[in-house]
Amino acid sequence: MTTTTLTTTPSSGSVEADLRHVRVVSRKPAIAYVVVVALLALLLALAPREGDTNFRFSAESDAIRIPDVSVPGMTVAWICVALTAVIALAAVALLRVHRSAPLWMSAVFALVGFVAFLSWAGAGSDRDFPVTRLVGGAVLLAVPLVFGALGGVIGERAGVVNIAIESQLLAGAFFAAVVGSLTKNPFAGLFAAILAGMLVALLLGVFAISYRVDQVIVGVVLNVLVIGLTSFLYSEVLVPQAQRLNETVRFTPLRIPVLAEIPVLGPALFNQSLVVYLMYIAVPVVWFALYRTRWGLRVRSVGEHPKAADTVGIKVERTRYRAVLIAGGVVGIGGAFYTVVSVSSFGKEMTAGAGYIALAAVIFGKWDPVRAAFAALLFGFASNLEGALSVVGAPVPSQFMLMLPYVVTLLAVAGLVGRSRAPAADGVAYVKE
Amino acid sequence: MKLELRDITKRFGPLVANDHISLTVEPGEIHCLLGENGAGKSTLMNVLYGLYTADEGEVLLDGEVQHFRGPGDAMAAGIGMVHQHFMLIPVFTVAENVMLGNEPTHGAGRLDIDAARAKVREIADRFGFHVDPDAVVEDLPVGVQQRIEIIKALSRDAKVLIFDEPTAVLTPQETDELMAIMRQLKASGAAIVFITHKLREVREVADRITVIRRGAVVGEATPDMSDAELAAMMVGRQVELTVRKDEPRHTDALLEVSDLEVTDARGAVLVDKVSFTVRGGEVLVVAGVQGNGQTELAEALLGLQANVSGSIRLDGTEIVGRSVRDILNLGVGFVPEDRNVDGLVGDFTVAENLMLDRLSGPPFVTGGMIRLGTRDDFAAKAVEEFDVRTQGIHEPVSRLSGGNQQKVVLARELSRDLRLLVACQPTRGVDVGSIEFIHKRIVETRDAGVPVVVVSTELDEAVGLGDRILVMYRGRVVGIVPSTTPRDVLGLMMAGVPAEEAAA
Numbered sequence: 001m002t003t004t005t006l007t008t009t010p011s012s013g014s015v016e017a018d019l020r021h022v023r024v025v026s027r028k029p030a031i032a033y034v035v036v037v038a039l040l041a042l043l044l045a046l047a048p049r050e051g052d053t054n055f056r057f058s059a060e061s062d063a064i065r066i067p068d069v070s071v072p073g074m075t076v077a078w079i080c081v082a083l084t085a086v087i088a089l090a091a092v093a094l095l096r097v098h099r100s101a102p103l104w105m106s107a108v109f110a111l112v113g114f115v116a117f118l119s120w121a122g123a124g125s126d127r128d129f130p131v132t133r134l135v136g137g138a139v140l141l142a143v144p145l146v147f148g149a150l151g152g153v154i155g156e157r158a159g160v161v162n163i164a165i166e167s168q169l170l171a172g173a174f175f176a177a178v179v180g181s182l183t184k185n186p187f188a189g190l191f192a193a194i195l196a197g198m199l200v201a202l203l204l205g206v207f208a209i210s211y212r213v214d215q216v217i218v219g220v221v222l223n224v225l226v227i228g229l230t231s232f233l234y235s236e237v238l239v240p241q242a243q244r245l246n247e248t249v250r251f252t253p254l255r256i257p258v259l260a261e262i263p264v265l266g267p268a269l270f271n272q273s274l275v276v277y278l279m280y281i282a283v284p285v286v287w288f289a290l291y292r293t294r295w296g297l298r299v300r301s302v303g304e305h306p307k308a309a310d311t312v313g314i315k316v317e318r319t320r321y322r323a324v325l326i327a328g329g330v331v332g333i334g335g336a337f338y339t340v341v342s343v344s345s346f347g348k349e350m351t352a353g354a355g356y357i358a359l360a361a362v363i364f365g366k367w368d369p370v371r372a373a374f375a376a377l378l379f380g381f382a383s384n385l386e387g388a389l390s391v392v393g394a395p396v397p398s399q400f401m402l403m404l405p406y407v408v409t410l411l412a413v414a415g416l417v418g419r420s421r422a423p424a425a426d427g428v429a430y431v432k433e
Numbered sequence: 434m435k436l437e438l439r440d441i442t443k444r445f446g447p448l449v450a451n452d453h454i455s456l457t458v459e460p461g462e463i464h465c466l467l468g469e470n471g472a473g474k475s476t477l478m479n480v481l482y483g484l485y486t487a488d489e490g491e492v493l494l495d496g497e498v499q500h501f502r503g504p505g506d507a508m509a510a511g512i513g514m515v516h517q518h519f520m521l522i523p524v525f526t527v528a529e530n531v532m533l534g535n536e537p538t539h540g541a542g543r544l545d546i547d548a549a550r551a552k553v554r555e556i557a558d559r560f561g562f563h564v565d566p567d568a569v570v571e572d573l574p575v576g577v578q579q580r581i582e583i584i585k586a587l588s589r590d591a592k593v594l595i596f597d598e599p600t601a602v603l604t605p606q607e608t609d610e611l612m613a614i615m616r617q618l619k620a621s622g623a624a625i626v627f628i629t630h631k632l633r634e635v636r637e638v639a640d641r642i643t644v645i646r647r648g649a650v651v652g653e654a655t656p657d658m659s660d661a662e663l664a665a666m667m668v669g670r671q672v673e674l675t676v677r678k679d680e681p682r683h684t685d686a687l688l689e690v691s692d693l694e695v696t697d698a699r700g701a702v703l704v705d706k707v708s709f710t711v712r713g714g715e716v717l718v719v720a721g722v723q724g725n726g727q728t729e730l731a732e733a734l735l736g737l738q739a740n741v742s743g744s745i746r747l748d749g750t751e752i753v754g755r756s757v758r759d760i761l762n763l764g765v766g767f768v769p770e771d772r773n774v775d776g777l778v779g780d781f782t783v784a785e786n787l788m789l790d791r792l793s794g795p796p797f798v799t800g801g802m803i804r805l806g807t808r809d810d811f812a813a814k815a816v817e818e819f820d821v822r823t824q825g826i827h828e829p830v831s832r833l834s835g836g837n838q839q840k841v842v843l844a845r846e847l848s849r850d851l852r853l854l855v856a857c858q859p860t861r862g863v864d865v866g867s868i869e870f871i872h873k874r875i876v877e878t879r880d881a882g883v884p885v886v887v888v889s890t891e892l893d894e895a896v897g898l899g900d901r902i903l904v905m906y907r908g909r910v911v912g913i914v915p916s917t918t919p920r921d922v923l924g925l926m927m928a929g930v931p932a933e934e935a936a937a
Contacts, residue, residue, distance in 0.1 A: 019908055024700035293542045301522050301533055308520035311484070312534030312585075313505020424523070432484075 029101040033088035033109055040081050040116055047395060049073060051124030057131050057264050066263050073123025080116030084109055121394035134388050136268030139276065142380025144169055144351070146279050147334025148358025149365065149372040150286050151327040156367055157290060158323035159303035161427040163219025164204050166355025167226035168328050171196040172335015174230045177346035180248035186340040189248055190275070190333065197332020198325050200226060205324045209317050212429035223355070231348050238346060248344045251275060275341045278333060286369040299323045303423035306430040316430045360409045367422060382408040434495055434511055434592035435459055436624050441490035443476055450476040452649040453490070458593070458624045463615060465635045466628045467654070468645035469667055469864045470835060474628045475517070478595050482514050483507035505534070513586025517598040519578050523571035528553050530570055531585050556584045560614060576607040583614065594618060595626045600634055604722045605892065605924030612638050630667070632660045668865045676872045676897035684882035686713030686748060688853055693743035695729045703729040705908040711884040716875065718899030719888045722927055726908035727888045728770055731857045734886065735767045736760045747853055761790060764852035768842055768859050770888070776842040779831030783823055784812035786830045787845050819844040820870060836867030843874060854878050857888040872898055892920060
């Protein structure tokens, strides 16, 4: 081709960038702060507690020991509430000058408010607060959530909403239990869980991609179906032959030498089973695959603008199928956690809505694998708090504590997530004209 | 590469979109496909590009019959397409968009983004574009996005390039630049198919012209034919290309807009301190390239925008802050930009659509019941008066052609006693015959003493219909000028150059 140069254009630069902008102020954080401060103050005023709160940071067996901290519970709680009140006032003051509260403010607020709550809850108890277990337990409880969220992210990035995470987890748990028990080999169980997750994903794909049934409906129906099926098989098949079919050999924890010696976090993060380490690897791998590989570029393109992908020769349906199947396999690993890591047998509906929380983590994490994993970790933490509080005998009805993860999920998704944008073609079947 | 289409026929159910169309495009030639909206031009190109499969006929490249099973095959054979609606992924960068489907890798599927960047730069430099490979596409102006489409096609070594209505979204200056690019591509030996319904552009760049009407070729034309001759071939009869109207006779009716500001949820000021007045008996055309705030301005007049400040007074009554219902009751008629989204309910019948905005109270509703007789009488009258070509008033409106759908919208809006008419893109996607009719009705409304605001991106329409023209750019008013202003001045104003400078 010949080369000639054309005159330059006045049309460079962006329309959006050239527009004047006014600052959009969100009142949500400030309002939330004030409400939380009021609730905390009310709690402390109406149900005061006596005595000290003990925080324990390491176990007897740890190489490096951090001394336990003992503080006067109510005093610390009130100080923390005062601090949160200061932050809330600052946020309100910022609103006055048309500024939104920055994100770090929310983080500090949450941390201080949390310490206030713990100090109050642990006051006067003769048991120590096991901080290590608070972290370690959270990681453990977050495992199925993280795998579920990763699967959710992959599916939705390809344009297929995966409400069926719950059923993929449950199917994974069930098959891991059966195969793991039959073979007495946890690896076989894990493998079976992956296949089970993919099987459910295949059903989702057939209905959502090929037959273009509404994806949300297919997902819900699959969840109901798998709950019914596994519950039936559990009581009719597994219970009568529990020894042969429902007693797995679990993965044993592997202690990673040096890393496990890190105070507080070490034992919590690096004395875990294989599946947990798999999770540490899976998060960056999924991130890399989505953003740095040809596969990821194509997956994201069919989730954003399938027709554009089609016009450059990408097979939209095939790409979506592949993504959904991979996502199912990833979720399946999370399912295996229930029956070859956590406990060694399957129980009816044992996933208890974890799939839906994973879905919330996908949204909270703005469809990004790393953020979604951290969101899942937060939800895991909320679940774990319930156990930790009952250890110290906190005066909160356990039913309320069981609500905690769901309340956190709701709040997180409703308000604190900020602006988030789903893939443009998420949940929309591609119809070739 | 020489492109030949032989007897291409494509049917959608009973509709024959392409009826034995044959076409030859030589290398180094710009071949124009001229036809109205819905004549079958885009269908033909989608067949060529492998998006549709032809029912009959064949595509030949350099004399060899091709069998495309998808756009991938067409691209591999050397056909590139610049789509009317850009096939770019808004959240991807330029480099990602260009490499998609044809990605350079380091092996093992790892993207080689540097190679993609280099490719973008190399092609951009060859044509003197300025494109940042790492810019996110949605942040770029449409003119630049179109260049990315061109780069995308060239990066796959396209020898046959199809431009599908490429100028619809461009300013007049950008259009000129596109023409220059097309000539440059032609000089380098590419075969170019240029699809359009704009006569001016055809005469400017075409080497050969094929005119299509109702799915069939009606003949070849030459670039030296006059607009009237080309239009007559395209429509099949003599058409009035200019709008007939007398000098405006002003009345006391008055729309006053002052310091109007519209912001979106993210704080971008889409309409920035806009002030103007429209008197009864005149048409003010709001002109500008698509996406410079005209749509939001018009929607604010009907109360459809959420974050509005400033003042809109209709005969002294403040409108800002009122509900849409209130504003409609004040006598505001509104023709929305996209009739299929905001103007009509496709599955509803013509009669139902004609009474869609009058569901509270007489004459159509009494005691919560629709008076079917009154409705049908009204509909029958409206259909006749507005010359709506339909099987009957109980036909779903989605089965009507674009022009007839627009007449239904217009009939509904003009059937009330109006104190203001706002019409957005009243003739978009409308056949030339209907355009004449719609323009006539808008002029009649003006002559009845109603202030009329027309939003249009078509320069011809702005000049023909308007008494005054308000040009918007980036949300701001560039200037309000008489419709006798020269076209090139208007064109510069649409790119943000103030009226005095543009005229200089």
